[in-house]
Amino acid sequence: xxxxxxxxxxxxxxxxxxxxxxxxxxxxxVPGATDPRHNRSGIEVKPLYTPHDWDAGRYEADxxxxxxxPFTRGIYPSMHRGRRWTQRQxxxxxxxxxYNRRLRTILDAGATAISLIPCNSVYRGVDxxxxxxxxxxxxxxxxxxxxxxxDALEGIxxxxxxxxxxxxxxxxxxxxxxxxxxxxxxxxxxxxxxxNQSDYISHYVANHMFFRLALPGSRRVLVDAxxxxxxxxxxxxxxxxxxxxxxxxxxxxxxxxxxxLCTALQVAEDCKxxxxxPDAFLPRFTFFYDISISFFEExxxxxxxxxxxxxxxxxxLGARDPKSWRFxxxxxxxxxxxxxxxxxxxxARVTAQAIAGLFGGLQSLHTDAYDEVLSTPTEAAAxxxxxxxxxxxEEAGLADVIDPLxxxxxxxxxxxxxxxxxxxxxxxxxxxxxxxxxIEQGLVQRMIGDSAVAFQARVEAGEQKxxxxxxxxxxxxxxxxxxxxxxxxxxxxxxxxxxxxxxxARDATAVSAANDALARAADDPGANLFAAVVDATxxxxxxxxxxxxxxxxxxxxxxxxxx
Amino acid sequence: xxAPAHTAVPIKVLVTKVGLDGHDRGSRLVANALRxxxxxxxxxxxxxxxxxxxxxxxxxxxxxIGISSLATDHLIVPQLxxxxxxxxxxxxxxxxxxxxxxxxERMLLESGVARVYHPGSALATIAADVTELCTTARxxxxx
Numbered sequence: 091x092x093x094x095x096x097x098x099x100x101x102x103x104x105x106x107x108x109x110x111x112x113x114x115x116x117x118x119x120v121p122g123a124t125d126p127r128h129n130r131s132g133i134e135v136k137p138l139y140t141p142h143d144w145d146a147g148r149y150e151a152d153x154x155x156x157x158x159x160p161f162t163r164g165i166y167p168s169m170h171r172g173r174r175w176t177q178r179q180x181x182x183x184x185x186x187x188x189y190n191r192r193l194r195t196i197l198d199a200g201a202t203a204i205s206l207i208p209c210n211s212v213y214r215g216v217d218x219x220x221x222x223x224x225x226x227x228x229x230x231x232x233x234x235x236x237x238x239x240x241d242a243l244e245g246i247x248x249x250x251x252x253x254x255x256x257x258x259x260x261x262x263x264x265x266x267x268x269x270x271x272x273x274x275x276x277x278x279x280x281x282x283x284x285x286n287q288s289d290y291i292s293h294y295v296a297n298h299m300f301f302r303l304a305l306p307g308s309r310r311v312l313v314d315a316x317x318x319x320x321x322x323x324x325x326x327x328x329x330x331x332x333x334x335x336x337x338x339x340x341x342x343x344x345x346x347x348x349x350x351l352c353t354a355l356q357v358a359e360d361c362k363x364x365x366x367x368p369d370a371f372l373p374r375f376t377f378f379y380d381i382s383i384s385f386f387e388e389x390x391x392x393x394x395x396x397x398x399x400x401x402x403x404x405x406x407l408g409a410r411d412p413k414s415w416r417f418x419x420x421x422x423x424x425x426x427x428x429x430x431x432x433x434x435x436x437x438a439r440v441t442a443q444a445i446a447g448l449f450g451g452l453q454s455l456h457t458d459a460y461d462e463v464l465s466t467p468t469e470a471a472a473x474x475x476x477x478x479x480x481x482x483x484e485e486a487g488l489a490d491v492i493d494p495l496x497x498x499x500x501x502x503x504x505x506x507x508x509x510x511x512x513x514x515x516x517x518x519x520x521x522x523x524x525x526x527x528x529i530e531q532g533l534v535q536r537m538i539g540d541s542a543v544a545f546q547a548r549v550e551a552g553e554q555k556x557x558x559x560x561x562x563x564x565x566x567x568x569x570x571x572x573x574x575x576x577x578x579x580x581x582x583x584x585x586x587x588x589x590x591x592x593x594x595a596r597d598a599t600a601v602s603a604a605n606d607a608l609a610r611a612a613d614d615p616g617a618n619l620f621a622a623v624v625d626a627t628x629x630x631x632x633x634x635x636x637x638x639x640x641x642x643x644x645x646x647x648x649x650x651x652x653x
Numbered sequence: 654x655x656a657p658a659h660t661a662v663p664i665k666v667l668v669t670k671v672g673l674d675g676h677d678r679g680s681r682l683v684a685n686a687l688r689x690x691x692x693x694x695x696x697x698x699x700x701x702x703x704x705x706x707x708x709x710x711x712x713x714x715x716x717x718i719g720i721s722s723l724a725t726d727h728l729i730v731p732q733l734x735x736x737x738x739x740x741x742x743x744x745x746x747x748x749x750x751x752x753x754x755x756x757x758e759r760m761l762l763e764s765g766v767a768r769v770y771h772p773g774s775a776l777a778t779i780a781a782d783v784t785e786l787c788t789t790a791r792x793x794x795x796x
Binding site for chain 1: 672673674675676677678681682684685688694696697698699700724725726728729732752754755756757771772773775776777
């Protein structure tokens with residue numbers, strides 16, 4: 091391009107230059123090159139972006155600098171340069187002792203934070219002695235009692251490491267952590283971490299396994315916990331708004347982002363209705379997303395979401411502290427994009443997804459193990475997953491420059507288009523009366539279901555290519571599939587005995603009194619129900635007993651199921 | 654696509670999930686596809702007990718049962734197969750779809766499951782298989 095042409099081109103909205111017109115003619119002559127292409131959110135993607143697509147003159151207003159509103163370039167001044175992103179691998183398998191051993195391996199491998207995935211039976215809020223033993227510990231750790239929790243985190247410095255708990259409300263695992271901290275003499279103010287599954291809305295519409303209490307009860311317990319933790323455990327993040335479930339269930343990236351922003355607005359409004367100050371709780375709101383392999387779309391999704399949240403927190407919620415406008419998020423590479431066919435290809439997919447998340451400015455990352463589509467991840471595959479992050483940081487240099495794609499004509503234009511799409515979905519939810527009303531009506535569920543059907547149709551029509559599935563199909567090689575790891579039946583049986591012994595050794599009068607106190611708290615709308623859950627846990631109630639009692643008083647969590 | 658002309662009564666399929674998990678993208682997609690293929694679909698929420706599945710299959714007189722499993726719930730499907738035989742429903746074909754490791758697939762097929770579908774299976778294939786399995790079962794030939 092000549093100097094003169096460059097000068098003309100740098101004027102947004104200027105007439106196309108001769109060079110540009112010549113390029114348009116040249117590409118039009120290439121078969122298929124200008125055929126319309128669309129990303130997963132339905133936005134058309136052009137073959138080339140130029141200064142005509144993004145006005146660099148809006149830099150200060152729309153982008154600004156990292157750590158400054160509107161935070162498009164990142165929520166902290168130094169981003170990954172100052173502090174490496176948190177490498178938080180989700181793990182959980184077998185008994186608490188099995189988990190403890192795996193935890194130490196992963197910490198040795200470089201993980202800087204821990205997470206706890208409980209067994210599916212715990213997600214359902216039932217104790218192990220009521221479940222078919224075949225289903226115990228296959229996807230997470232069987233933790234029913236405060237003693238189980240202590241076993242799981244034995245020797246782990248809970249006062250020095252960030253802890254992510256996959257802990258649907260009423261947050262029995264967090265209650266167990268608080269009890270364990272008391273036992274060790276660790277002040278609650280020293281605890282850092284996140285309640286990763288506190289977003290009951292995402293459970294109601296998408297990941298039903300975690301949905302335990304009927305909607306109104308769920309709504310109350312979440313606000314109770316935000317209130318209690320803000321006062322007692324101030325470094326804990328009580329809310330993680332989960333876009334991951336929705337995108338996994340079929341929502342497009344733009345829809346998933348919109349739904350999470352609507353959910354955060356809903357919870358914030360619920361807290362405000364309780365008389366809480368937005369600047370007291372918003373700095374502890376966090377978000378959790380899926381990173382699909384739609385590379386640039388994901389980067390634009392995160393940048394647009396960050397910019398929008400800053401505006402919504404300020405304008406809609408009336409937050410005045412810039413800390414309240416910060417969009418903090420954890421992200422996980424998407425399991426939906428992984429294939430059972432030629433499973434080692436998934437390592438390449440996870441790498442691309444992880445880069446998109448890093449360029450999107452995440453605070454914390456889980457990279458999927460390549461074998462997640464085959465079974466619960468094996469230890470060897472989990473090690474590759476975390477080393478993928480290490481390689482991207484240490485060898486590829488992805489932590490060197492903040493928001494490295496900022497200013498790209500394509501990325502900035504796409505960020506604007508994604509933002510418009512997200513705002514359109516938010517408007518639909520607003521029109522339905524907000525997120526709580528929208529999920530009661532099934533609006534969100536319907537939108538997610540429609541998107542899932544549309545995506546599958548694109549795959550089956552061959553419009554969305556998936557290597558090994560509908561393109562580049564190769565003969566099946568079962569030897570590529572990692573060997574199955576399942577909990578050891580003998581160790582699980584011994585663990586069940588340990589739970590039984592714990593229950594038997596409890597003071598029956600104290601247990602009965604704790605049960606009654608919990609029921610009274612549930613019946614009294616003025617009581618803080620999470621405080622009651624902590625008391626019940628300290629008195630030795632199991633998670634299954636606590637959930638059952640609350641389901642009895644507040645209603646069983648039955649999701650709205652629709653096809 | 655409509656049900657095959659020789660089938661006077663439309664094929665009726667129960668699509669459900671047993672056990673603990675609640676991920677339902679797969680079951681919703683399959684239920685949609687079977688409905689689009691002209692079948693009648695009885696769809697339930699997650700966490701069905703085995704007796705509940707037997708009861709529903711009996712009451713609704715379904716031609717086939719589809720079980721969706723993402724998080725190891727397929728491990729109790731052999732118990733469902735035994736319960737079906739005990740209830741006199743041994744001739745109702747059962748298919749399973751989801752995250753099913755190789756060893757478990759063998760175990761499921763040995764327990765009498767007619768087909769196991771993994772991620773990446775085409776909905777059209779599933780619909781065609783279901784039609785064939787149900788047509789065969791109606792003719793009284795063991796699945």
